[in-house]
Amino acid sequence: MVIRPFKLTLLIGLSLLSAIAAVIFGVAKADALQVMLKPNPPVLGDTVSVWIATDQKTGVPPTVSVDRKQFPAFQMSANRWRAFIPTTPLDQAGLKQVVVTGDGLQQTLAMQLGDRDFPTQSIWLSGSGSDLEPTDYEWDKVSAFKKLVTPQKFWNGAFLKPNEGEITTGFGVRRYYNGEFANDYYHRGIDYAGGYGSPVIAPAAGYVRLVGTVSQGFRLHGNTVGVDHGQGVESIFLHLSEIYVKEGDFVKAGQAIGAVGATGAATGPHLHWGLYVNGESINPVAWRYEGVE
Template identity: 60%
Template sequence: MKLRRFRYLFLMFFGVAIAAVIGAIAMFISPPNAEAFQAAIAPSNPQLGDTISVTLQMEQPADAVSNAPVVVMNRQQYPAFRIGQNRWRAFIPTTPLDRPGKQRIEVVGEGRSQKFDLKLRDRRFPIQDIWMDDNTASIEGTDREFDRVDAFKRLVTPQKFWQGALLRPNEGPVTSGFGVRRNYNGVFAKDYYHRGVDYAGEVGSAVVAPAAGQVRLVGRERDGFRIHGNVVGLDHGQGVESIFLHLSRIDVREGDFVQAGQTVGGVGSTGATTGPHLHWGFYVNGLAVNPVPWRSQSIE
């Protein structure tokens, strides 16, 4: 009896000890049950063309580069930037070519990941008929033009230069809004959407910077910019850029830093156009998004 009792007590003690050790190891290698971080997603009911802002409140401070959280949607990774104490923000661009419906955003940080679901609402974009003469329709861009413009759109610099809502870049009336689909000479352009807003300002009227930024692109029609014409590209920082097409003149140089409201050029009709106007393209992480929400509110 005593031997059986001894064996029982020994096994019970040994089992408790092993369980304690295993529990300690599990606590060491496994994350606690509490959420690693909190996320705020805005707007809460986005539609095609909107910029989705994901703001994160982390538990622990992270290095600005090596330990920064990562935001993923549709297998595309988007950078997050520090905006405060343990606070980070990432922008997810959406376009008229995206599929509306349920979307899943995954946030990876502090060795863990969390998933958030949202609904991307559909939006109907008008269809515009554009008729071009043979000379305009036959214009072809150059490799130099496309390479430089594409490189500009891919810029993601760590600094944030814009502050508050964006300014209107020209006082002319809007003749073509963002996202418009088009028939060119009667043929529907399936993979096309208007990647900006057109303003029918008077020739030579001022084109101003909608926000502070650095001039990172200057191209001229005489140097092979046959499609864009005279063009200026402004880097507002953190993957946010403005590009101005078809200018009659350019008032800045590459490397200049401009303030919101500063004149960068004049309205014109250089490049492939059907008449004088300003085309303002607004890009977030390489994709053209609707700039209207950025003008109506401060997106920080």
């Protein structure tokens, strides 16, 4: 087919206008910056995976933000990236805007964060309750651990159950203390009623980045181990009777790292396992049964 000169000029002009519009208005070809959210829609407590594909292989990570809070993206292959958005029971359910920028292009995706009912408990305390407050040393060590963002990814597939005991308290339970609702509290993990001295295993591979003991001032958490699984994902294990690892050790999935105990603020032997993503305690269920990548 022969294209007449005026048609060729028109085609070039339209292409030029499209390019100018892309620069001015951030309009991109659908295949230039592809973004997918999983799960979509999520509910409170879910970890949202943001998968990003670009045409260019610059090696410069895209940016991902929600409500002006930015989350790190990690390169998973030549032109694919992944970021995690943690959600918690304290978040406001409703429509969220996920803004992704990469290779000079930007996409905004609507994310409908669904509500979820969490059980409530009433707890009555006597005295000052000082045993429920961490020491300054304990607070600083645990806070620093939860903020770790290691570039490498050490886990692979679904996480293992860290203890064979039955679950006594699930994730996200809200509480009344002496009849007053604790607005900023939710149970940040899962409690397993394992027998005293029963093994606690690493649910996934990673480096031991936190070891704290009662003798060092871990008054609230008791004997504690924290494992860094990489890319902002960390596990913390509380109230242990024994610790089998030291800071800097690399542990494999299924490796024994300690034993169930009742140290710290515990009414009886049990394991508290908390899973954190980008500093926020999230629901471990999907990580245990489906695997989050």
